[in-house]
Amino acid sequence: MELYAIYETMGLSRAVFDRGEAVLAGLEDRFRAIDLTAEYNQAKVLQAMQSNRIGANHFAATTGYGYDDDGRERLERVYADVFHTEAALVRPQITCGTHALTVALSANLLPGDELLSPVGLPYDTLQEVIGIRPSPCSLAEYGVAYRQADLKADGSFDYDAIRAAITPKTKLITIQRSKGYATRPSFSVRQIGELTAFCKAVKPGVKVMVDNCYGEFVDVIEPSDAGADMVVGSLIKNPGGGLAPIGGYICGTQECVDRCAYRLSAPGLGQEVGANLGILPAFYQGFFLAPTVVAGALKGAVFAAHLYEGLGFRCVPAAGEPRSDIIQAVELSSEAAMCAFCAGIQAAAPVDSFAAPVPGDMPGYDSKVIMAAGAFVQGSSIELSADGPIRPPYAVYFQGGLTWQHAKLGILLSLQKMADAGLVTL
Numbered sequence: 001m002e003l004y005a006i007y008e009t010m011g012l013s014r015a016v017f018d019r020g021e022a023v024l025a026g027l028e029d030r031f032r033a034i035d036l037t038a039e040y041n042q043a044k045v046l047q048a049m050q051s052n053r054i055g056a057n058h059f060a061a062t063t064g065y066g067y068d069d070d071g072r073e074r075l076e077r078v079y080a081d082v083f084h085t086e087a088a089l090v091r092p093q094i095t096c097g098t099h100a101l102t103v104a105l106s107a108n109l110l111p112g113d114e115l116l117s118p119v120g121l122p123y124d125t126l127q128e129v130i131g132i133r134p135s136p137c138s139l140a141e142y143g144v145a146y147r148q149a150d151l152k153a154d155g156s157f158d159y160d161a162i163r164a165a166i167t168p169k170t171k172l173i174t175i176q177r178s179k180g181y182a183t184r185p186s187f188s189v190r191q192i193g194e195l196t197a198f199c200k201a202v203k204p205g206v207k208v209m210v211d212n213c214y215g216e217f218v219d220v221i222e223p224s225d226a227g228a229d230m231v232v233g234s235l236i237k238n239p240g241g242g243l244a245p246i247g248g249y250i251c252g253t254q255e256c257v258d259r260c261a262y263r264l265s266a267p268g269l270g271q272e273v274g275a276n277l278g279i280l281p282a283f284y285q286g287f288f289l290a291p292t293v294v295a296g297a298l299k300g301a302v303f304a305a306h307l308y309e310g311l312g313f314r315c316v317p318a319a320g321e322p323r324s325d326i327i328q329a330v331e332l333s334s335e336a337a338m339c340a341f342c343a344g345i346q347a348a349a350p351v352d353s354f355a356a357p358v359p360g361d362m363p364g365y366d367s368k369v370i371m372a373a374g375a376f377v378q379g380s381s382i383e384l385s386a387d388g389p390i391r392p393p394y395a396v397y398f399q400g401g402l403t404w405q406h407a408k409l410g411i412l413l414s415l416q417k418m419a420d421a422g423l424v425t426l
């Protein structure tokens, strides 16, 4: 059976398929560069697993307190080696990215300290963690103040405003690598390094934490290679490789990670406790697969940008721009178009392909959100997914795809649904 014949049964028109092939023909060089990055990162992960002498015995389940869990400890060594940090905390007890960031912030900020975001408003869920939107148990409730320096209109760092916002009380600087639900650019590791160096020059000793969500393995270096004291992320995004069913990580200096461990478990206990409950094979294997999974997701993002930009939609990043994360924002200008786009992503899924995504309220978000995901791991956004808050500029944030081939089909079906609804003419 011809490939298109299979796609036809899924509702893909010849016109959309052919348009995709035409876009793809121009992407060979981009894809080759993505593969080279994946090869480098694969080597980095392999080297870390080999030098830590990972053996099949390290996959054993532990229960109860989880004392002397060699598999857990070595996994944390593997993460620390890949991120080139002194220490790492990688646990299923960290329930999501927001939790990992909350642990990192609350462990390293004390009453009277100030937190500074030099890159504008942080990701939606962190606004309640910090207390920008009042919330029980926020950092604000515990006497941690927050300051913010907004980006300039062109998305660059406002160094004068940042210098002015650093005070004698500034203890921690939080830098979000990825754009999140904003249409500002994501930052490259080099840009983050420059900003980190600037902040540390203004205030020697200030700590820098990078929200690395969606950024892992997109480049051959990570923010921890560029001066960050902590890098933090979610295992149901890039580093879990699609296999980790839960979890988060914090890699950084021994001092910072120790504090995070005391905050996560209890003062005095730290990293010594935390049974792995049999999850380690997924964590190890997912981390092993992550560089190539990220490569597939990046190819999908580049393909989507070229396809949609060619139809006149604003894309962030633009089709030709370099990537710093796996997210592709496409501004669709209406709720109807967001719904059609998401319906296409959903229709391409291996799981729940028959479901229809509808906008709804989500904890931690202040406007309705639409989400398309037919994922093996609930809510996993390294798997092919699209989501976005229903508010201007009606942008969908498209990400993931455990394989490039699946990402491609999802993107084509998103366009198909928009064409079917008369929202775009080919």
Ligand SMILES: *Cc1c(COP(=O)(O)O)cnc(C)c1O
Pocket (backbone or CB within 6 Å): 096, 097, 098, 099, 123, 125, 176, 177, 178, 179, 180, 211, 213, 214, 234
């Ligand atoms: C996803 C994300 C988070 C939060 O992660 P969850 O796992 O959804 O809690 C934080 N920051 C950024 C930039 C993200 O993309």
